[in-house]
Amino acid sequence: MTATLLLRRYLSEYARRPLNVALLVIVPVLFVYLAASAIVDFASIVGEVGDPDRLSGPTAGWAAAFLAGVSGFFLVLGSREADQRLATAGMRPMRIVAARLGSGLVLALLAGGGALLALALRTDITDPVRAVGGTLMFAVIYLAIGAAVASVIKSAVNGSLVVVFVWMIDVFLGPAMAGADNAISRWFPSHYVTLVMLDEPSGHGAPWGDLGWALMWATAAVVLAGWLFYSATAGPRTRTVTAPGSRRYVAALRFGLREYRRNPAMWVLLVVLPVFFTSLSFWVTPDDPAPVRLVENGRSAIAILSMIDVHGAIMVPITVAFLSGLAGMFVVQSSLEADGRLALAGYRASEVLVARLSVIAAAGLLTAAVSLGVTAVDFAPEQWGVFALATVIVALTYGMVGVLAGSLFGRVGGLYVMFLIPFVDVGIAQNIMFSAVPPGWGRFLPSRGAVSFLVDGAFTATVDELGSLLLSLVWVAGLIVTTAFVFHRISSPERI
Amino acid sequence: MSSAAEAGPGSALSGFDDREFVLAASGVTKSFRRRGWRRRRPLRVLVDAAVELRRGEVVGLVGENGSGKSTFMKILVGNLARGGGDVDRLGTIGYCPQEPILYELATPDEHFELFGHAYDLDVATMEASRDEIYDTLGFADHRDVRVEELSGGTRAKLNLGLALLPDPTVLLLDEPYAGFDWDTYLKFWDLTARRKKDGRSILIISHFVADEERFDRIVHLKDGRTLDE
Numbered sequence: 001m002t003a004t005l006l007l008r009r010y011l012s013e014y015a016r017r018p019l020n021v022a023l024l025v026i027v028p029v030l031f032v033y034l035a036a037s038a039i040v041d042f043a044s045i046v047g048e049v050g051d052p053d054r055l056s057g058p059t060a061g062w063a064a065a066f067l068a069g070v071s072g073f074f075l076v077l078g079s080r081e082a083d084q085r086l087a088t089a090g091m092r093p094m095r096i097v098a099a100r101l102g103s104g105l106v107l108a109l110l111a112g113g114g115a116l117l118a119l120a121l122r123t124d125i126t127d128p129v130r131a132v133g134g135t136l137m138f139a140v141i142y143l144a145i146g147a148a149v150a151s152v153i154k155s156a157v158n159g160s161l162v163v164v165f166v167w168m169i170d171v172f173l174g175p176a177m178a179g180a181d182n183a184i185s186r187w188f189p190s191h192y193v194t195l196v197m198l199d200e201p202s203g204h205g206a207p208w209g210d211l212g213w214a215l216m217w218a219t220a221a222v223v224l225a226g227w228l229f230y231s232a233t234a235g236p237r238t239r240t241v242t243a244p245g246s247r248r249y250v251a252a253l254r255f256g257l258r259e260y261r262r263n264p265a266m267w268v269l270l271v272v273l274p275v276f277f278t279s280l281s282f283w284v285t286p287d288d289p290a291p292v293r294l295v296e297n298g299r300s301a302i303a304i305l306s307m308i309d310v311h312g313a314i315m316v317p318i319t320v321a322f323l324s325g326l327a328g329m330f331v332v333q334s335s336l337e338a339d340g341r342l343a344l345a346g347y348r349a350s351e352v353l354v355a356r357l358s359v360i361a362a363a364g365l366l367t368a369a370v371s372l373g374v375t376a377v378d379f380a381p382e383q384w385g386v387f388a389l390a391t392v393i394v395a396l397t398y399g400m401v402g403v404l405a406g407s408l409f410g411r412v413g414g415l416y417v418m419f420l421i422p423f424v425d426v427g428i429a430q431n432i433m434f435s436a437v438p439p440g441w442g443r444f445l446p447s448r449g450a451v452s453f454l455v456d457g458a459f460t461a462t463v464d465e466l467g468s469l470l471l472s473l474v475w476v477a478g479l480i481v482t483t484a485f486v487f488h489r490i491s492s493p494e495r496i
Numbered sequence: 497m498s499s500a501a502e503a504g505p506g507s508a509l510s511g512f513d514d515r516e517f518v519l520a521a522s523g524v525t526k527s528f529r530r531r532g533w534r535r536r537r538p539l540r541v542l543v544d545a546a547v548e549l550r551r552g553e554v555v556g557l558v559g560e561n562g563s564g565k566s567t568f569m570k571i572l573v574g575n576l577a578r579g580g581g582d583v584d585r586l587g588t589i590g591y592c593p594q595e596p597i598l599y600e601l602a603t604p605d606e607h608f609e610l611f612g613h614a615y616d617l618d619v620a621t622m623e624a625s626r627d628e629i630y631d632t633l634g635f636a637d638h639r640d641v642r643v644e645e646l647s648g649g650t651r652a653k654l655n656l657g658l659a660l661l662p663d664p665t666v667l668l669l670d671e672p673y674a675g676f677d678w679d680t681y682l683k684f685w686d687l688t689a690r691r692k693k694d695g696r697s698i699l700i701i702s703h704f705v706a707d708e709e710r711f712d713r714i715v716h717l718k719d720g721r722t723l724d725e
Binding site (some may be wrong): 337 | 574575591593597598599601609610611613614615617647658
């Protein structure tokens with residue numbers, strides 16, 4: 001009875017933010033409908049499972065996993081202290097743990113349902129039991145990962161980044177991409193579930209088979225998360241006590257950078273992820289021919305390039321867009337209230353905004369520099385200057401998109417959105433790996449100009465895409481103006 | 497805020513003309529749109545709220561939980577847009593919000609440095625004021641500790657300290673002593689008495705007034721309206 005009451009209360013708590021519930025359905029639907037085909041194409045190119053129909057199955061699981069992980073994380077983190085208080089007041093911690101994980105499971109089912117619906121619309125689900133069961137296991141495993149991370153890490157920024165990082169490694173180094181018999185990936189959370197959904201035997205030899213392993217992973221993940229959450233809820237928790245104009249701007253900027261430096265998760269993310277993804281793209285891509293439309297000396301023609309080079313080049317803006325977006329979102333979100341107080345104390349909203357945007361630009365530049373440095377090991381663009389400039393423009397563009405997503409959708413919704421937009425825009429709509437000419441609808445998305453300019457710099461010896469450069473700068477300027485407007489509204493409510 | 501606008505024609509009170517009042521608000525209203533799935537009637541928090549603060553005056557603003565005290569103070573500070581009414585302020589304002597609004601990854605020293613810039617204080621003035629606040633409230637030992645590692649009481653001290661830093665003409669304090677130990681509570685009132693003597697004006701929000709004799713006047717807020725005691 002009490003557990004049911006708790007479950008109902010926890011679910012209604014989440015449902016009181018209608019936007020989060022809507023995004024919980026919209027994001028997996030869009031992900032599976034739009035992004036999944038690109039991932040399938042990608043997996044077909046780099047992986048050993050060549051059949052696109054079989055590869056479609058896990059995409060629903062991946063979407064459900066991401067949503068379940070993020071919602072599980074915030075579900076536990078957002079009420080950690082209140083749950084501890086409830087336990088102190090006499091509620092049995094096991095009931096609290098069961099109700100929290102139960103409500104998370106309902107949300108995971110919602111996300112999984114949306115993903116499966118989109119999958120059914122996209123392809124024929126030939127084996128519904130496998131698809132539904134696999135998606136559910138994905139969701140359960142990641143729900144547990146989200147809850148476990150929230151039980152251990154207090155910071156919303158660091159914890160959610162850990163969840164996203166685990167998901168990315170799991171998906172992009174998992175058996176769909178790197179093959180079923182990879183010794184490292186068999187330790188990844190969704191290794192066996194992916195193989196079950198692919199109907200691909202792992203050959204790891206155990207009497208209970210891959211389904212048994214997958215179920216064991218799901219059970220172990222829930223037990224571990226339950227234990228960590230139980231310890232965090234039941235255990236005693238005590239707090240450990242341990243010049244106008246440029247001068248003001250410099251002080252605010254120095255302060256912002258110092259604050260940023262103290263967030264180790266962001267550092268890891270901005271340095272390790274570009275190294276990881278860019279290097280990985282060179283290592284895993286087969287040296288197949290890739291047709292790409294290029295403009296050189298004013299003449300447009302289809303050139304046949306190496307898939308390795310194409311993948312390596314396009315992975316730079318994908319990585320940079322994703323990371324700059326997250327940095328933009330978290331840098332502003334984590335200090336929005338305190339920035340408001342600072343503006344109230346005398347800083348002009350524009351000074352605070354410029355300082356914050358400078359920190360985001362610094363984060364974007366760092367990510368861009370690391371990505372370019374790693375790229376230089378395996379690939380030499382025809383025009384380094386153009387390639388680097390385009391990368392920086394992508395970083396600035398998505399830094400601003402991140403600020404806006406955080407301001408408009410909040411932390412949870414913003415994270416969903418910042419997962420989806422770079423994927424759909426840079427990953428699909430501008431991706432020359434999948435099509436010699438990127439799709440027409442991509443011209444309305446933020447990175448069209450910058451990525452076209454980047455491709456021009458990567459593969460031609462002359463600058464022909466000045467129109468694209470102009471388009472990208474218009475996007476950056478437009479986003480800066482919009483961001484300034486939104487930030488000003490937040491910082492100076494009296495003047496609305 | 498470092499410098500509030502001086503009162504002009506149409507001010508809430510004519511007392512501004514002879515500089516008697518440093519803060520005056522009248523007829524202030526505020527409603528909030530209610531969130532959720534269903535469209536519901538806005539929540540009316542303030543119907544007709546007013547307050548005047550003279551030089552060297554310590555005024556208490558009291559009312560039940562949810563009576564709109566913090567909303568009223570945010571409007572007085574300029575942190576929240578009002579629905580209607582007039583608010584006039586004179587001189588610098590120091591605001592201490594009810595819940596500490598701080599940068600989790602920064603230390604108290606770094607907060608004072610940054611807010612010193614915000615208030616446009618020169619380094620020597622900021623440092624002198626900061627050290628006095630450390631001494632008075634007794635948290636100099638934690639000056640290099642990140643906010644995320646501070647106790648609730650020390651956060652409350654820093655929260656108040658940021659409002660005190662510029663020695664403002666008007667101090668607007670929302671439950672400033674919540675979380676203080678008895679010794680710090682007494683120090684807080686000593687500090688208030690000193691600032692009052694120097695001609696500073698202070699408006700303090702409280703659920704109830706335990707030390708009535710410390711206030712010059714008490715203003716009650718009930719059903720969105722203010723009543724002078």
